[in-house]
Amino acid sequence: MDRDIPAERRRYKEKLRRERPWVRFYRYARNRCTKKGAYGYKGIECLLTVEEVKTLWFRDKASLMEMPSIDRVDNSSDYYFDNCRFIERNKNLLKGLTIDRIGNKKVLKKKERRCQYCKCRFMSAAHNAKYCDFCRAITLREIKRAIDAKRRLKKRGANGL
Numbered sequence: 001m002d003r004d005i006p007a008e009r010r011r012y013k014e015k016l017r018r019e020r021p022w023v024r025f026y027r028y029a030r031n032r033c034t035k036k037g038a039y040g041y042k043g044i045e046c047l048l049t050v051e052e053v054k055t056l057w058f059r060d061k062a063s064l065m066e067m068p069s070i071d072r073v074d075n076s077s078d079y080y081f082d083n084c085r086f087i088e089r090n091k092n093l094l095k096g097l098t099i100d101r102i103g104n105k106k107v108l109k110k111k112e113r114r115c116q117y118c119k120c121r122f123m124s125a126a127h128n129a130k131y132c133d134f135c136r137a138i139t140l141r142e143i144k145r146a147i148d149a150k151r152r153l154k155k156r157g158a159n160g161l
Helices: 004-019 022-032 050-059 089-094 133-159
Strands: 068-072 084-088 097-102 105-110
Touching: 022 050, 022 068, 050 068, 050 084, 068 089, 084 089
Parallel strands: none
Antiparallel strands: 068 084, 097 105
16 A cells, blocks of 8 residues: 555656646746756846746647747846747757858857957857957956056045146
Protein backbone atom coordinates (compact mmCIF):
# COMPACT_ATOMS: atom_id res chain seq x y z
CA MET A 1 0.00 0.00 0.00
CA ASP A 2 2.90 2.38 0.75
CA ARG A 3 4.28 1.74 -2.71
CA ASP A 4 1.10 3.11 -4.31
CA ILE A 5 1.57 6.62 -2.86
CA PRO A 6 4.48 7.67 -5.14
CA ALA A 7 2.65 6.22 -8.15
CA GLU A 8 -0.50 8.14 -7.23
CA ARG A 9 1.51 11.33 -6.78
CA ARG A 10 3.19 10.81 -10.15
CA ARG A 11 -0.19 10.26 -11.85
CA TYR A 12 -1.56 13.39 -10.16
CA LYS A 13 1.41 15.49 -11.35
CA GLU A 14 1.03 14.13 -14.89
CA LYS A 15 -2.67 15.00 -14.82
CA LEU A 16 -1.92 18.56 -13.69
CA ARG A 17 0.76 18.90 -16.36
CA ARG A 18 -1.76 17.90 -19.03
CA GLU A 19 -4.53 20.12 -17.66
CA ARG A 20 -2.40 23.22 -16.93
CA PRO A 21 0.75 23.12 -19.14
CA TRP A 22 1.31 26.91 -18.87
CA VAL A 23 2.28 26.58 -15.19
CA ARG A 24 5.50 24.82 -16.22
CA PHE A 25 6.51 27.75 -18.45
CA TYR A 26 5.66 30.24 -15.71
CA ARG A 27 8.00 28.36 -13.37
CA TYR A 28 10.75 28.26 -16.02
CA ALA A 29 10.54 32.04 -16.49
CA ARG A 30 10.42 32.69 -12.75
CA ASN A 31 13.43 30.42 -12.08
CA ARG A 32 15.48 32.13 -14.81
CA CYS A 33 15.03 35.43 -12.99
CA THR A 34 16.31 34.31 -9.58
CA LYS A 35 19.78 35.33 -8.41
CA LYS A 36 21.20 31.96 -9.45
CA GLY A 37 19.25 31.90 -12.74
CA ALA A 38 20.35 32.95 -16.20
CA TYR A 39 18.92 36.48 -15.96
CA GLY A 40 19.10 37.19 -12.23
CA TYR A 41 22.49 38.86 -12.39
CA LYS A 42 21.25 41.11 -15.24
CA GLY A 43 18.42 42.48 -13.12
CA ILE A 44 15.66 41.00 -15.29
CA GLU A 45 12.55 40.22 -13.25
CA CYS A 46 9.55 37.99 -13.80
CA LEU A 47 6.48 40.21 -13.37
CA LEU A 48 4.09 37.63 -14.86
CA THR A 49 1.39 35.79 -12.98
CA VAL A 50 0.11 32.29 -13.71
CA GLU A 51 -3.16 33.77 -15.04
CA GLU A 52 -1.26 36.01 -17.47
CA VAL A 53 0.78 33.06 -18.75
CA LYS A 54 -2.49 31.15 -19.19
CA THR A 55 -3.85 34.05 -21.26
CA LEU A 56 -0.66 34.08 -23.36
CA TRP A 57 -0.95 30.30 -23.81
CA PHE A 58 -4.42 30.53 -25.34
CA ARG A 59 -3.77 33.80 -27.22
CA ASP A 60 -0.71 32.39 -29.03
CA LYS A 61 -2.25 28.89 -29.39
CA ALA A 62 0.76 27.27 -27.77
CA SER A 63 -1.11 23.99 -27.37
CA LEU A 64 -0.87 23.56 -31.17
CA MET A 65 2.91 24.02 -31.20
CA GLU A 66 5.32 21.08 -31.18
CA MET A 67 7.60 22.57 -28.53
CA PRO A 68 6.32 25.91 -27.25
CA SER A 69 8.71 28.33 -25.58
CA ILE A 70 8.03 31.59 -23.76
CA ASP A 71 9.84 34.47 -25.45
CA ARG A 72 10.48 38.09 -24.53
CA VAL A 73 9.94 40.43 -27.48
CA ASP A 74 12.48 42.90 -26.05
CA ASN A 75 15.26 40.77 -24.58
CA SER A 76 16.67 43.59 -22.47
CA SER A 77 13.38 44.05 -20.64
CA ASP A 78 11.57 42.11 -17.91
CA TYR A 79 9.05 39.30 -18.23
CA TYR A 80 5.72 41.17 -18.29
CA PHE A 81 2.51 40.51 -20.19
CA ASP A 82 2.99 42.90 -23.13
CA ASN A 83 6.61 41.81 -23.62
CA CYS A 84 5.99 38.03 -23.72
CA ARG A 85 4.68 35.57 -26.26
CA PHE A 86 4.81 31.84 -27.00
CA ILE A 87 6.78 30.78 -30.07
CA GLU A 88 8.28 27.53 -31.27
CA ARG A 89 11.38 26.57 -29.33
CA ASN A 90 13.49 26.26 -32.50
CA LYS A 91 12.62 29.84 -33.51
CA ASN A 92 13.46 31.05 -30.02
CA LEU A 93 16.87 29.33 -30.14
CA LEU A 94 17.65 30.86 -33.54
CA LYS A 95 16.57 34.34 -32.44
CA GLY A 96 20.09 35.43 -31.44
CA LEU A 97 21.83 33.92 -34.46
CA THR A 98 22.40 35.00 -38.02
CA ILE A 99 22.63 32.75 -41.07
CA ASP A 100 25.67 33.10 -43.34
CA ARG A 101 26.02 31.31 -46.62
CA ILE A 102 29.35 29.69 -47.39
CA GLY A 103 29.06 28.14 -50.81
CA ASN A 104 25.82 26.19 -50.71
CA LYS A 105 25.91 25.62 -46.94
CA LYS A 106 24.15 27.68 -44.30
CA VAL A 107 26.26 28.42 -41.25
CA LEU A 108 24.81 29.77 -38.01
CA LYS A 109 26.80 32.48 -36.27
CA LYS A 110 26.13 34.62 -33.25
CA LYS A 111 25.25 38.20 -34.10
CA GLU A 112 28.31 40.38 -34.08
CA ARG A 113 28.74 43.06 -31.50
CA ARG A 114 30.64 46.16 -32.50
CA CYS A 115 32.58 48.63 -30.41
CA GLN A 116 30.63 51.87 -30.00
CA TYR A 117 33.81 53.94 -30.14
CA CYS A 118 35.72 52.62 -33.18
CA LYS A 119 33.08 50.22 -34.64
CA CYS A 120 35.53 47.31 -34.68
CA ARG A 121 34.45 43.69 -34.08
CA PHE A 122 37.06 42.78 -31.47
CA MET A 123 34.65 42.56 -28.58
CA SER A 124 35.47 40.46 -25.57
CA ALA A 125 32.94 37.69 -25.00
CA ALA A 126 33.64 37.61 -21.27
CA HIS A 127 31.51 40.65 -20.45
CA ASN A 128 28.78 42.88 -21.83
CA ALA A 129 30.92 45.88 -22.63
CA LYS A 130 30.21 48.73 -25.01
CA TYR A 131 33.84 49.11 -26.09
CA CYS A 132 36.63 46.81 -27.25
CA ASP A 133 39.64 46.36 -24.96
CA PHE A 134 41.72 48.97 -26.80
CA CYS A 135 38.96 51.62 -26.78
CA ARG A 136 38.11 50.87 -23.17
CA ALA A 137 41.71 51.70 -22.28
CA ILE A 138 41.50 54.91 -24.33
CA THR A 139 38.23 56.00 -22.73
CA LEU A 140 39.58 55.24 -19.25
CA ARG A 141 42.64 57.38 -20.03
CA GLU A 142 40.40 60.20 -21.26
CA ILE A 143 38.28 59.99 -18.13
CA LYS A 144 41.39 60.11 -15.91
CA ARG A 145 42.71 63.11 -17.85
CA ALA A 146 39.40 64.94 -17.44
CA ILE A 147 39.38 64.24 -13.69
CA ASP A 148 42.97 65.46 -13.36
CA ALA A 149 42.18 68.62 -15.34
CA LYS A 150 39.17 69.30 -13.12
CA ARG A 151 41.31 68.88 -9.99
CA ARG A 152 43.90 71.29 -11.40
CA LEU A 153 41.20 73.87 -12.09
CA LYS A 154 39.87 73.53 -8.56
CA LYS A 155 43.36 74.07 -7.13
CA ARG A 156 43.85 77.17 -9.27
CA GLY A 157 40.48 78.51 -8.16
CA ALA A 158 41.32 77.87 -4.51
CA ASN A 159 44.69 79.67 -4.85
CA GLY A 160 43.01 82.71 -6.39
CA LEU A 161 44.63 82.36 -9.81
